[in-house]
Amino acid sequence: MDYTGRQQRLAQALDGLKLDALLVTHAVNVRYVCGFTGSNAVLVAGPRRCILLTDGRYAEQANAEAQNVRVVIARGALLPEAAKILKKQRTAAAGIEAEHMPVAQRSILRGLLPKKVRLRETTGVVEQLRMMKEAAEISNLRQSVLLGARLFDTALEAVRPGVREIGVAAELEYAARRLGAEAMAFDTIVAAGRRSALPHGRASAAPIPARGFVVLDWGVKLAGYCSDQTRTVHVGTPDSEMRGQYMAVREAQQAAMEAVRAGATAGDVDRAARQALQHSGLARYFTHSTGHGVGLEIHEAPRLGKGLHERLRAGMIVTIEPGVYVPGKGGVRIEDMLCVTETGCEVLTPTTRELITL
Template structure:
């Protein structure tokens, strides 16, 4: 990981935003800029310098992980120590990410500086580091590709395990156990297993409900490897499917593949969303598609860009996004199909190539 280049880019973005210092407190942003993975941190970038503030629990860890960044072990809250240091360093205008800073945190920051400087010291800025994180470098892409590959292997293994009568919790627990055995640090989010009528819940977390003798089973899950996350959804059918179920599945699959095919540098996020939505509109199913088409993935499971209607942000090579249209009919059934897709210079690469065609178990 080229942390030196990342810190320089973040410092340049801060300068462009009109501040001479940048206070970074969002932990994924801190990790992105210096490699530190602890649960308490504040990173200051100013005048070509980078200083990481944390507490005594992380003395050895911070020095090992944040090589190339000065580490200060503070005997007070890291954010307050960082603000006091900035005053001593001559910072006049400190930028902070308004989307990640609570009112209480901002009040603590202000209390850490002399009263006469409080009004002018802190300036809310756009999520500068989060925007840099949207375009992944080669090291990040390699990590995400590995995580996505493991996700596919886990899904393939589950095809021989699923059967009527298992509880959704048993399915989720088995998947997560296999993920851990295969080396996953954690799951990207709480595993979603929704079956039968519950498949109509877009975020139907695994419950005690039993898999039906006949009906859909949707599994939405991801794994974390070396900090980077995967995300995929597959829906299979237990027993013989009815014609309507097959037709809806085929429409969702067509919508998903149309959106994937629309991915390319320069295309807007809204255009990718519309590629999926228009297929479902022609099939008379768009009213049952109740969420956006996708999102970025990296150190966090939901990053930019957001692929939704009327979003004007243009895709760039190096972005990793999800494409995940679905149809949800309350009281009946639902389904979703999701891939992770890398935007490449020439178009796209699907990182989760597991089978998407109709699977009947």
């Protein structure tokens, strides 16, 4: 990973924001900037160098993992140590990650600093850098996607009438660990029958019915990077309405995929999916955005939603996941991960998108 390059790009971002320093407190952002994976850290990022603060539990780990930074082991709370560094550096304007620092901590930090030091709330400074994936990141994401895809066969073997949704999730998650996953990327979704109309129907104790859709949405973490995949299968023979619903979602996903390319806006991609569903009369049942970025976190920028103007760039990794959810009947979602290219996209998920009946 190019930690030096990341720190240089962060310094450029701070210069553009007229900040002398940024307190990076979100653990994922700390990892992105310097490689440290501990759960207690503050990174004081400046124009010339970064200082990593952590506690004694992580002394050995920090010195082994953190790249191109000075490691300081604090004896007490980290914010007072961060304030000391800001004062020593004669910082005039320091940024905080507003969405990741609670109000109480901001108040504490404000009280630790001279009034002449300006504290400014920032949003998404590091997250903007994370949107563009380096070659090593794309490689890690490919491996995570491939590991996740291997779990589909496990899920198909586990899905049968009478088995509880949580039982299917358990089989899938156990197989993930056995194959080498660090963790699941999020709570596994298994939603069967009428429950498949719940977009985020996490696995419950409900049994799988003798007939109906089963939405399976899962992902793994490998080397810190997430995968995200959704497949919808049908238990029993689907009727023409169910087949039509599935094909409508598949066509919407294909339309969105064809809209993905460097220079297209997030809204362009979302519009393509919705227009396809308009033709089938199902657009009103599509209740969420078309996709999102994936990386060290399962949901990252850019979000592919209605009216959004973020332009896609080559090297971004996104999902395409339209869905249709008919209350009282059932739902369908199909999701794949893509790498944006200059002329289109590369689909990373290898699993079939044909309707599978069990």
